[in-house]
Amino acid sequence: MQMPTPIILDCDPGIDDFIAIMMILAAPERFSLLGITVSGGNVPINFTAQNALKACELAERRDVKVYAGCPAPLLRPLVLEEGVHGVEGLKYVNLPTPKMLLQSTHAVDFLIDTLLNYPQKVTLATTGPLTNVALAIVREPRILDNIEEIVTMGGSMCLGNITPAAEYNFYADPEAAHILFTSGKKITAVSIDVTHQALTTSEWMEKLAKMGNPAASAVSAMVQGVHEYDTQNFETAGGALHDPCVIAYFLDPSLFKGTDVHVEIDTSHGVTRGRSTIDRWGKRGLTPNAHVFNEFNASGFFDLLTDLLFRYKRL
Ligand code: RIB
Ligand code: CA
Numbered sequence: 001m002q003m004p005t006p007i008i009l010d011c012d013p014g015i016d017d018f019i020a021i022m023m024i025l026a027a028p029e030r031f032s033l034l035g036i037t038v039s040g041g042n043v044p045i046n047f048t049a050q051n052a053l054k055a056c057e058l059a060e061r062r063d064v065k066v067y068a069g070c071p072a073p074l075l076r077p078l079v080l081e082e083g084v085h086g087v088e089g090l091k092y093v094n095l096p097t098p099k100m101l102l103q104s105t106h107a108v109d110f111l112i113d114t115l116l117n118y119p120q121k122v123t124l125a126t127t128g129p130l131t132n133v134a135l136a137i138v139r140e141p142r143i144l145d146n147i148e149e150i151v152t153m154g155g156s157m158c159l160g161n162i163t164p165a166a167e168y169n170f171y172a173d174p175e176a177a178h179i180l181f182t183s184g185k186k187i188t189a190v191s192i193d194v195t196h197q198a199l200t201t202s203e204w205m206e207k208l209a210k211m212g213n214p215a216a217s218a219v220s221a222m223v224q225g226v227h228e229y230d231t232q233n234f235e236t237a238g239g240a241l242h243d244p245c246v247i248a249y250f251l252d253p254s255l256f257k258g259t260d261v262h263v264e265i266d267t268s269h270g271v272t273r274g275r276s277t278i279d280r281w282g283k284r285g286l287t288p289n290a291h292v293f294n295e296f297n298a299s300g301f302f303d304l305l306t307d308l309l310f311r312y313k314r315l
Helices: 015-025 045-058 107-117 131-139 141-146 168-172 174-181 202-209 214-233 244-251 298-314
Strands: 005-011 031-038 066-068 122-126 147-153 187-190 256-261 263-265 276-278 290-296
Touching: 005 015, 005 107, 015 031, 015 045, 015 214, 015 244, 015 298, 031 045, 031 107, 045 066, 045 214, 066 107, 107 122, 107 131, 107 141, 122 244, 131 141, 131 174, 141 147, 147 244, 168 174, 174 263, 187 244, 202 214, 202 298, 214 298, 244 298
Parallel strands: 005 031, 005 122, 031 066, 122 147, 147 187, 187 290
Antiparallel strands: 256 290, 263 276
């Protein structure tokens, strides 16, 4: 019997981050969620923090601790993604103002304290700009020894989504992403090369809406925003559920197939800002610092996600 994985999620909810939180909380037999840390990202930090609290309350998990961290990137002004997520981050959904309060500890202090002192190695999942995590690493590099695995949603081997060159999370804070990929820890990166295969369909959204539980209904409504934005802006068949792919990887790694590669982040201020140069064929002869995926079982992913959301029916 596998013990629950001690995990911290660093995120910027945002619709897909919200769903990632709901997935973790739907599987307490697999995850021991030590805390959620948020940063500015898709929307300003006051909204990312509130949205993380809203997810915990929707999952009826007011025991979960949510920590606010860095409102903006290390060296760049915050670039929002309101077009996708709406001004407050959960487009098309109006969840009640949370009664839960944020923790008073800063997210970076929580990350350092927990990663230094927790009795087991802790898994770190990130689904937003990497500012909090990078700052924790710079302030206290010893935390890296107590991290079991870092799985981050970010990067692209091919086209970007926020610019032609870069994926949003790495674009928003390139210096933070650089710190992560030069930390000496091998990073598992779930890039848009696979998350752009995790595409919503109208049939799936309707199935969610008919599940008859508040969590599935809220997710069904909010993914409409992603579905509309992506089909209109990327000519895709549906909306990409980026961040849920990170949680799906923990729950069923067989959905993904990948390889060890070297990744370098562009910290320039030019058109390639935030670009992740992923050396898929080892042309640079550099030691791999990451594991990235190029094959993905999309139908298996949606079966998993649907099963997890269905669990809320019994709440
Ligand atoms: O590029 C996709 C990523 O940027 C996702 O994490 C989404 O939530 C946004 O933060
Ligand atoms: Ca995100």
